[in-house]
Amino acid sequence: MSGFDGRDVKVLVIEDNQHARLLIRTVLQTLGVTTIREAKDGEDGLEVLKEFQADLVIADWKMEPMDGLVFVERIRRGADSPNPYLPIIMVTGYSEARLVIEARDAGVNEFLAKPISAKALVGRIVSVLDKPRAFVRCEGYFGPDRRRRQLPFSGGERRKPSLGEG
């Protein structure tokens, strides 16, 4: 088959700018998604998730009072999280490398820089679908595996087993 049928998918869009919300909703509706809820900041988003079992969250970063990054941390590591594995695409105007790393470290699945295009948003959604990342639980982190690709290493083994233990 060709095309994309997202009619059974439930999406929560967390974005403080109403025009950006409309833009994201428009793209989602083109993909057939009809069950879309909206929230204006992270706190509002957490409230919605108490009674809305979203399959995907698309969240902005810069919001008040609770920004997208704190929201992601609450979902991944909060005691009251409705689903720590919830796929989250973070949409933001901040595209500097250090901020992308910060978002990744918080547990974001995919990152989308503004201005949003339909093609880019759909690309991130397909990426969440096609390349689901394993989750990692270790000291100081719980979230999607932050290594994007597993590349073979052709050099010699230089790691010393005795180091890094304990």
Add this chain to the structure above:
Amino acid sequence: MSGDEPEFIQPPNTLKNKVKYGPDGVDLDMLEKAEQIIANLQGNYLEWVQDDLTKLQGFYDKALATPEGERAKVFKDLFGVAHDVKGQGGSFGYHLMTAIGNQLCRFLEGTQKTGAAELDVVKVHLDAMRLVIGQRMEGDGGKMGENLLRGLQAVVAKVAPK
């Protein structure tokens, strides 16, 4: 080994179970349709962006009326609106608005001063945004857009810390 080994978990992909799509993902027709629907919102954008320009003017006026040493909060508000302009223009075909908004954001982020020269930089960026919208300079604005950006960069270079 210690007990601190990372644990790898393969979570259930409930999203994938609910979506039906072909091996090629989303077909081009569907993407084009989405892009077209967004392009149809361009008229709405031209109305929305006026709100941002009004807000920028309002914060600029407020900064002018505020003693120099107390302008930090107003500069933060200016940054917030410039950031919105940067984030939206390109979505609706006004990439030049994104470029000007981006340049204003980078300037406001980098400057430690909030004096008359810094306010002049804000004003020329606001005037440039008004020109882009007033003249409907879509895309990168062509040669005129290029000259406009170059002019703004020259103003920033004079005021921004070396």
